[in-house]
Amino acid sequence: xxxxxxxxxxxxxxxxxxxxxxxxxxxxxxxxxxxxxxxxxxxxxxxxxxxxxxxxxxxxxxxxxxxxxxxxxxxxxxxxxxxxxxxxxxxxxxxxxxxxxxxxxxxxxxxxxxxxxxxxxxxxxxxxxxxxxxxxxxxxxxxxxxxxxxxxxxxxxxxxxxxxxxxxxxxxxxxxxxxxxxxxxxxxxxxxxxxxxxxxxxxxxxxxxxxxxxxxxxxxxxxxxxxxxxxxxxxxxxxxxxxxxxxxxxxxxxxxxxxxxxxxxxxxxxxxxxxxxxxxxxxxxxxxxxxxxxxxxxxxxxxxxxxxxxx
Numbered sequence: 145x146x147x148x149x150x151x152x153x154x155x156x157x158x159x160x161x162x163x164x165x166x167x168x169x170x171x172x173x174x175x176x177x178x179x180x181x182x183x184x185x186x187x188x189x190x191x192x193x194x195x196x197x198x199x200x201x202x203x204x205x206x207x208x209x210x211x212x213x214x215x216x217x218x219x220x221x222x223x224x225x226x227x228x229x230x231x232x233x234x235x236x237x238x239x240x241x242x243x244x245x246x247x248x249x250x251x252x253x254x255x256x257x258x259x260x261x262x263x264x265x266x267x268x269x270x271x272x273x274x275x276x277x278x279x280x281x282x283x284x285x286x287x288x289x290x291x292x293x294x295x296x297x298x299x300x301x302x303x304x305x306x307x308x309x310x311x312x313x314x315x316x317x318x319x320x321x322x323x324x325x326x327x328x329x330x331x332x333x334x335x336x337x338x339x340x341x342x343x344x345x346x347x348x349x350x351x352x353x354x355x356x357x358x359x360x361x362x363x364x365x366x367x368x369x370x371x372x373x374x375x376x377x378x379x380x381x382x383x384x385x386x387x388x389x390x391x392x393x394x395x396x397x398x399x400x401x402x403x404x405x406x407x408x409x410x411x412x413x414x415x416x417x418x419x420x421x422x423x424x425x426x427x428x429x430x431x432x433x434x435x436x437x438x439x440x441x442x443x444x445x446x447x448x449x450x451x452x453x454x455x
Contacts, residue, residue, distance in 0.1 A: 169198040171205065178244040180207035190244050207248040213240040213305060216255065218262045220313075223270040225278060232313040233270060233278075235286075237262045237293070243301025250300040258297055262307065265292045275318070282309050 173179055173191050181189040183203050191205075198204070220234040239258055241247045251257050269288045270278060278285070286307050294304035314322070 169200045169203070171196045171198060176211045178209045178211055178241070179205045180209070180244055180248045182206040187245065187249070207244065209241045209244040209247055211241055211244075213238055214255075216259055218259055218266070220311075221263050221267060223267045225270060225273060225275045227274050229275045229318055230315065231270070231275070231278065232311075233266060233309060234311055235262070235266065235289075235307060235309045237304065238306040238308075239297070239302050239304050241301060242303045246299060246301030254297070254300045254302055257300065258293065258302055258304075261293045261296050262289060265289050265296075268292075275314070275322075278312060285309060 171179065171191060172195055173193050175193045177193065179191040179196075180187065181191060181198065181203050183199065187206075188203065216237045216239070218235045218237050220232050223231055223233050225231060237258065241254075247254050266285075266289055269285050269292075273281065273285070286309060290304050290307040293307070297304060
């Protein structure tokens with residue numbers, strides 16, 4: 145009995161060690177986490193979220209990786225723009241691990257390497273732009289840095305999701321010059337806007353004057369057209385009345401005593417006109433003796449007869 149005690153103790157210790165090894169070989173991997181497993185120093189498995197059991201005393205968890213998106217501050221870096229202006233730029237880089245094996249064996253410290261790539265790429269991109277463009281094209285700068293760093297970190301199993309520039313610091317003298325430039329640009333735009341307003345005002349005034357002149361001329365034309373139409377209607381009515389009177393006179397001449405009545409009417413009109421001439425302060429030379437009305441009537445008859453014969 146005494147000889148069996150050490151053996152029982154040894155087996156008990158061995159059993160305890162095996163039990164502890166079995167307990168320690170159990171791994172519960174949380175969500176968005178990956179464990180890289182090595183067996184005797186060689187990669188064998190990648191455990192993701194769930195329950196897993198390692199081979200006791202042979203397998204070991206070599207690397208832990210958080211698969212969530214990480215935000216890393218990119219320290220301030222001095223950069224020279226294309227027009228040789230020194231500025232300081234800092235930003236924030238967002239990335240996540242997509243391949244735990246590459247992140248474990250592709251580089252020693254992928255986070256440090258990613259930040260260094262972002263810094264050098266940022267200096268390279270800023271160096272291609274003028275100072276004004278660095279403020280105007282931030283989104284383009286962010287996209288170029290993100291694309292370049294994402295391509296460079298692909299062998300490390302890293303995916304770059306975003307890059308955002310936080311601050312761009314400019315020297316005081318350059319900032320003062322930029323403020324003067326901005327003020328001058330604003331004054332130039334104000335002068336242009338003021339001149340355009342004056343030009344539009346003059347154009348509107350000239351258009352108004354032109355339209356007023358056109359309306360006035362249109363009204364004058366309408367008035368003249370109406371007056372001409374009225375005169376034409378008057379002339380047509382007068383001509384119609386004259387033609388009607390001539391027809392009536394011609395018809396009256398064919399009746400008995402028509403010739404004598406016409407001679408008498410013309411003689412009276414002739415004498416009336418001579419009376420009007422006699423009232424004026426002028427000398428009148430008459431081609432006949434007016435003291436005898438019969439002479440006047442005979443002369444009128446002769447004129448009418450000649451007119452009839454010639455017609």
